[in-house]
Amino acid sequence: MSYFHALSLSTPMLSRTITRSAKRSFSTSTAAINRCIVYAQNGDPTQVLTAVTYPKLPSPSPNTVNLKFLLSPINPADVNTIEGVYPSKPTHTSNLNTSGLGSKNEPVFVGGNEGLAQVIEVGEGVEGLQKDDWVVMDRPQLGTWSTSRNVPSHGIIRLPATGLTEAHGATMTVNPTTAYNMLNGFVELQEGDWVIQNGANSAVGQLVIQIAKERGLNTINFVRSRADMNPLVQHLERLGATKVLTYDDLNDKSLRGQIKEWTGGKDIRLALNCVGGEPTTAMAKLLGQDAHLVSYGAMSKKPLSLPTSLHIFKNLTSHGFWQTNWSKTHSRTEKEGLIAKLAEMMKEDTIKAPEHTIVTIGAQQSDEEATAKIRDLFAEMAEGKFGKKILLKLEDTAT
């Protein structure tokens, strides 16, 4: 499927249910608007996020590119960034409007770190990019919850493969790269080796399962228990999980023997930690000699505690992994190579786009309505209502 075919298929119909008074008034049947989701100060997303409309952007200056965003995820780290507790900080934007939000007097942060965009216009001196290319972000916090932005050309990477969906492209740079790098960067694993992880149903965890499967690696996957485990177990097994267990199973004294049976006594040398807290301590105890525990998330918000004996007697090494740091410390060629590899895996359906819900902010909605919608969305996410990745689509035209 071509990019454009994918685009036209996945663009939802505009909502017809909006009230007459809330509609924007357009002088022609089709109008374009620019809008982004911003916050003037850090805080609770349900209190600080605001939708703001801004005029048409000027043509891109030399070495910059005008982008139209097609789809942008809301990741857990975005919430931390808005709260002001994440190490990557967006820069203030003060050139969206001449007065009000986004102006010199009221600078804002534009939300969104990851996303898929289409090149609309390239500035002088830009090489290797042309109109209609699909691109992903190579710089953190470029403000992807926008209809359009002018960004430096070295802050983006062209997607090399055709045949990807918008959801593939929008979710390419954060989770698949993290999963791939954690499976490749710490332990030299051979076909038939075992990897253990918690938070296995997270987007990253599901990618770990799929990439491990492709490499012939076995995975033991821990998740939080729920009333009906079957649908989740079946889903993870369909993706290629070898075994799926719950954190409660970690308290079962027979588990160690069970795992020994599965692995044929082979040491497990890589554990991936998404959640921290007690389940991670218990998981680390299942590792063999000279193993590596790689922590990339702290979803339980509980500290990580490891018995000293694991370090002394088993030579356990505990690492942290941050994809942003990987990006900072690797060359453009390496980054393009990784994106090309992942795009190919997506095209071949070796790795799937995460299960997702697309939330559309319609072009005909007022900023007040859009603000209410985005704040309600974050409130629902905080209550755990979705269980799927949320992908934002900010429409820029209405008919």
Ligand SMILES: NC(=O)c1ccc[n+]([C@@H]2O[C@H](COP(=O)([O-])OP(=O)(O)OC[C@H]3O[C@@H](n4cnc5c(N)ncnc54)[C@H](OP(=O)(O)O)[C@@H]3O)[C@@H](O)[C@H]2O)c1
């Ligand atoms: N270090 C890096 O470079 C890097 C890169 C990408 C992502 N991450 C981090 O990885 C984590 C997962 O990201 P994602 O996009 O894959 O997330 P996601 O798809 O939204 O999944 C969130 C996961 O966290 C679990 N979870 C939520 N609250 C929890 C709690 N209180 N205790 C235990 N588990 C809990 C969920 O389990 P339930 O289904 O049971 O709720 C689910 O497995 C986040 O912390 C994110 O910031 C880090």
